Amino acid sequence: MFRRLSRWAGPLPLALVLAVSLSGCGAGGSAAPSSASASPAGADTTLTVFAAASLTGTFTELGRIFEAAHPGTSVKFNFGSSATLAQQIVQGAPADVFAAASPATMKTVTDAGPATAPVTFVRNTLQIAVPAGNPAHVDELKDLTDPKVKVALCAEQVPCGAAAVKALDAAGLKVTPVTLEQDVKATLTKVELGEVDAALVYTTDVPAAAGKVKGIDFPEADKAINDYPIAALSGAPAPEPAKQFVDLVLSPQGRDVLTKAGFEAP
C-alpha cells in the first residue's frame, strides 16, 4: 500500500497543482482581469446567432453594425442549413438568436423550447440559375422539364427545396433533377461549375455568384415565397443582447441591409 502510494509521489502533486490552478481560473478570481471568461458587467459578452446559410452576407454585415453600436459585445455566427441549425439548437447548442429560412424549421425550435414569438423579417423568392452562357437555353420554368436539361434542386427536407416543390406544383410541372442538394449554396455551386444546366435557388444567392451564374425570374416564384422568421431564444446565455440584435434586424437600418441584398420586406 505504502509502496503504491510512493509511486504517486511524482505525478500526484503535479496533478493537484494543475487541478487547483484550473479551478482558480474557472472561479474568476480577483486576478487575471484580461480573462475572456465571465467578467463583470460591461465587459466582453458574446452573442451567438444561428442563421440560415442564405443570410451569410447580410448578417455578417449586421453583426459588424451591432458590434460597433455595442462595444464589448462580439457577435459569433453559425451559418448553415436551417434544418441542421434547428436540430443543433434542439439538441442544446448554446444559441441566443435563431434566424431560419422557413417557418417550419423555426417551429422545430419553438416547439422544443421557449423562445420569443418569431417575427418574419424578410421574404425570399426563387430564381432559375443558369451557368454563364446558358448552354441549355433555359428561358422559363417549363424548360426544366426537358430531359436533356440537367437540373439541380435542393432536397425537399430543406427550405429551398420545399419552395422549389411548391413553385413547380403551382406551375403544374414535373421536373426530374439529377441531384437533390443539401443546401442552396451547394445547389448554386453545381451551376457555377457548369455541372448542371439549371437550378432553382433563392434570388438573393445569385448575386453572390455574379458573373458565373445568371438569374432568370419566373412568374410561379410568387407562389413559393419563403418567410424568414427570427427569434431570441429564452434561456439563452446572453438574453439582453439577443433581444437588441433582433431589434436591429427589424429596424429600418437592418431592413436596408437586407433589401439591398435582394430580400423582400415582409
Next chain:
Amino acid sequence: MTPSSAPTGRDGARRGPGSAGGVAGRVPWILVVPAVLGMAFLVLPLAGLLVRAPWPTLLERLGEPQVLEALRLSLVTATLATLVCLLLGVPLAWLLARVAFPGRRLVRALVTVPLVLPPVVGGVALLLVLGRRGLIGQWLDATFGVTLPFTTAGVVVAEAFVAMPFLVISVEGALRAADLRFEEAAATLGASRWIIFRRVTLPLVAPGITAGAVLCWARALGEFGATITFAGNFPGRTQTMPLAVYLALESEPEAAIVLSLVLLAVSVVILASLRARWTEIR
C-alpha cells in the same frame, strides 16, 4: 481501495502476458484512467445511438423502400469501388514496394493524400477533373457522351478515390514484409516477372490484400463528402447510406438514427472480422 483494485489488477495481469509478455502485478493507474476515459470517449457516442434508437419501429423503418434502396446502393458501390481499387491499387503498391524509381517517396506521399484530404475537397477536385467542364470530363463528354457526376459510376469513382490509399498502404506494407527469397528462387528457376508476381508474390501477400480490401470496402461504405460533392444526391442512383443519414437528420432524426445503426452494425462486423484476420496472420 485494495479490494476494488485487486480484481482489476488480476484482470490486467491476465491480459498482460497475451500481448506485452507478462509485466504482471501493479496496475499503472496513470495509464489505465486515461485509457478508460479514451475508450469511453470513443464508445459512448455509439452507445448513444443504441439508447436513442426507436426500437419498436425499427424493423418497419428499415423496410422502407428508400432505406433499402440506399443500403443496396451503398453495398453495390462500395464493392465495385473495392474491385477498382484492387485492380489499380495492388499493381501500384507493387510498384512502390519493389521498383526503385526517382521520386518514389513523392509518389508514395501523393498516393496517400486522399487519406488526409477533407473528402469534400476530394469531391471538388474530382469535379474539376472529371466533371462535365473538367479537364478529362470535357473530353469524355464530347467523345463518348459520358458524364460521371450524378451517376452511380460517379459514386464508385468518388469512393474509390477516397478508399484506395487504405488498400495501397496495406498491400505495400505486406509486400515489404514478405520474404524476397521466394521470388528470387522462382527467378533462378526461370520464371518470368509476371509469373513470379502471380504465382509467388500474390499468394505470399494475400492476407495483406484481404485486410486492405476489407478496410477499403469499409471506408468506401462510409464515404460521404466526396460522394455528395461529386456525385450529388439522388435516391436510387447516387444516394448512399451516409447521404441518406445526413438528409434524414434534416427532417426526421429518428430515421437518421436507424440508418446510422445499420451503418454502425455493418462497420463493426467488418472491422471485428478484420481484427480476427490480423491476429490470424500473426
